[in-house]
Amino acid sequence: MVCDRCKKVVAEELEALGYKVLHISLGEAEIASSGNEVDMDTVRQVMTDNGFELLDNRKSKLIEQIKVAIIELVHRQGEADLHINTSDYLSEKIGADYHHLSALFSSFEGITIEKYLILQRIERVKELLVYNELSLKEIAHLLGYSSVAHLSNQFKKVTGLTPTHFKEIKEDKRKTIDKVHDGAKL
Template identity: 70%
Template sequence: MVCDRCKRVVAEELQKLGYTVHQVNLGEAEVSANEGNPDLEQIREMLESNGFELLDDRKTQLIEKVKLAVIELVREAGESDLHINTSDYIAEKLDLDYNYVSSLFSASEGITIEKYLILQRIELVKELLVYDELSLKEIAYKLGYSSVAHLSNQFKKVTGLTPSHFKKIKSDKRKTLDKVQE
């Protein structure tokens, strides 16, 4: 779950199944069954029918927490002009050693956290280009790029397009946050 709408859908669907929903956050939900224990298979089916998945092992949950932390980091940097060290942020956010988290993420996802961060940043660049409120120079600064050239090169490497060309075509080039690495 990566947005408020996603959280609302999950909460509503869990309530329809008869569960008391205590809270729904990005990537997790706290519920109790009105009778007995929650039926995980029923919850899994409901989540899958809505485009989500049930993460029931610790490593998968940790990977999801890393993804959410990266998304938060990119969004916070994009909104505050604050440039934060990725490894420090993730280690602090998850209260785990970054080398351990990084190794686990790479083994599980087939890409590094740094590559995932770049993909997320490029998605935010796309969004900002579509909104057309900031210049490319302002976007580069806001997202912590050393220069417009660095942003443009990275954008082209990921998308195959220059930012200015992307801005011209705009259509169907953005992905939902949960589909970024696909």
């Protein structure tokens, strides 16, 4: 779950199954224990029907934690130190060695953490371009790019379009966060 709409759907579906939802945050849901055992097969099927994957093993949960941490980093970059070291951030946030996290992520996702971060940043750039409230220079600064040229080159490498051309087109401008690395050119 990576957005408020996702959290709402998960809460509604769990409540429809008769569970009391205590807390939902990015990547996890906590339900009240009613003494009855949770029917994980039913929960898994309902979540799958809604486009979610139920993560129940330790490595999958760790991958989800990495993704959530990267998404949070990209969306708060304008508020935080723009030159934060991603490996230090992830190690501290997740409490594990970065080299272990990197190897695990690459083996499960088929791309490196660095490429996933770039893809998330480009999706954030797309979002900001669609809002049309900031100049490209302001977006580059907000997301910690060294220059507009660096942002533009990375944007074109990933999307095949310049940021200016992207702003001009009207259809299929963005992907949902959970689909960011599907079919990426990087």
